[in-house]
Amino acid sequence: MRVTFLGTSGAVPTVERNPSAVLLRREGERLLFDCGEGTQRQMMRYSTGFGISHIFVTHLHADHVLGIPGLLQTLDFNDRTEPLAIHAPQGTRRRLEDLITAAGDRPTYPLRINQVQPGETVLDREDYRVEAFETDHRTTSVGYALVEDDRKGRFDREKAEEELGLPPGPEYSKLHAGEPVEHDGRTIRPEQIVGPPRPGRRVVYTGDTRPTAATVEAATDADLLIHEATFAEDRRDRAGQTGHTTAKQAAELANRAGAKQLVLTHISTRYAGNSDQLEREAREVFEGDHAEVADDGLKLDVPFPSE
Template sequence: MSLILRFLGTSASRPTVERNVSSIAVIREGETLMFDCGEGTQRQMMRYGISFALMGIFFTHMHADHMLGVIGLLRTLALQGRTEPMNLYGPVGSEKLLWRAITLGSEKQHFEIKVFEVTPETPLKRHGYSIIPFTVEHGDRTAIGYHLVEETRLGRFNPEKAREMGIPEGPLWGKIHKGETVQLADGRTIKPGELVGPSRPGRRVVLTGDSRPSEGTITAATGADILIHEATFATEEAPRALETGHSTAREAAEVAAKAGVKKLVLTHVS
């Protein structure tokens, strides 16, 4: 089961020649989710082959470098003839500003748009996984991170052994993988345990958005497969990071170590 992260913008408050401002696309089994949508995100989507058939956009907070891109992106979706509803999610207090962005320069909506203010620790359940918002510390700005948690996954199916056993590729493979016992045309009965390994824990991805190091992030990221943590400043600029509600790269690494994550990815780098 595929799970792909595409970093469409890793720069801090302003873009550079090489890097755009904040946005991450998460592609899971063909479903594309977006986390933050800074200015120019739709150009980055084109550049890196990200589908415009988004299933939802999740905002960590309402600073311009994290949400201005939604204005042009929604216009493009309308010009492309989108008819499916679009859901936008953000922290408490974000709905008014998001609607100002949605209606800026356009009096008519060509497809349904819904805005949801999410509550920390309240899961947004989807097919096979959930997205759980959690509180982060970003100065006096209301901000949240997101924790993507998959449900327990099926064990790995052994296609080589299935071929050796003479089981024809097709629907029977799917049935066995899903735990069904099947009977072959020659009368043999095949049990799932012969070809399917033990169930596997779901993968977990945690994104902080802009944030100071916090216990909330450590709790959400404990044992996670990937922690995507902002690292706006270097260690020598730690006082500036504290003043502006951001983190240094060292602080992000300390959070990752305390949480015991498998992989740390730094973003929002000045």
């Protein structure tokens, strides 16, 4: 699993930072979270590819959605035929439709707009899901959590061969799948050589928000929490008034959630040239493995918890 930060600026672009967009690639599938102005160019610049299957929109402020029309048109020019789904908060379908068709017709490939509510499973795959959770901004908004299912326990091949005398073969697959097998007149049960289930990964993206209890719940034991940090601590009042979070507040929230890694984004233009203050304030508080302010182009691999 790899996360690429395509845009990390708050409100408007700067020379160094594009508006909000984060691409998550998981085993070949690409998921895009928010799509600020110029996102398609960032996708080319950082070599993520255009093969996205879903766009998850946190809210309809311009810096999170103005890149959608251009990206959809480029996909059309590239003869895309695969369907694409855009997920956005409840009540925003009409505005999204207007945005998409403002400069022309809808794309020729199948396009679906799905309205979501907090607490809803937005995307349900065989081995992971994407859930929406409540955020607190100046408009209807949600955050998203990608949550993988537990993985199978480790198969102890040495024990199977040396202690139980079971040679490699189809029985290994059956045992790993939870089925007992018969060997030399004995029943060998999965729990004899297969360890307990191992947790999958959890990646949480907040979009724009004040600190919320719902975010803490969604990010509990997260392997990666991507939280907005528009302001430094000396602007805490301003952050609250505008529906945003300071770097220190984000770190305190990550601590309550027990997140392992915290990456801050949606950085105000006042810190465009130097975000060291935000990173310092977060690191002074954060108790997890690592905290940093994302720059455009930052790529992070998210390992399994056991690794």
